[in-house]
Amino acid sequence: MWSWLSCFFIGHEYTVHCEHGEVYLRCLSCGRRSHGWSLEHASHHRG
Numbered sequence: 001m002w003s004w005l006s007c008f009f010i011g012h013e014y015t016v017h018c019e020h021g022e023v024y025l026r027c028l029s030c031g032r033r034s035h036g037w038s039l040e041h042a043s044h045h046r047g
């Protein structure tokens with residue numbers, strides 16, 4: 001309920017999520033989502 005307060009004072013508590021070949025950050029407290037990065041791009045460097 002007051003989770004936005006911790007986001008406001010402490011900052012967002014981002015955790016890494018992977019979905020549909022994309023990785024993005026999501027806040028545990030308020031659910032705010034960053035824009036995603038495509039994993040295909042990173043895997044290109046392998047090999």
Ligand SMILES: [Zn+2]
Pocket residue numbers: 007011012013027028029030031032
């Ligand atoms: Zn937050």
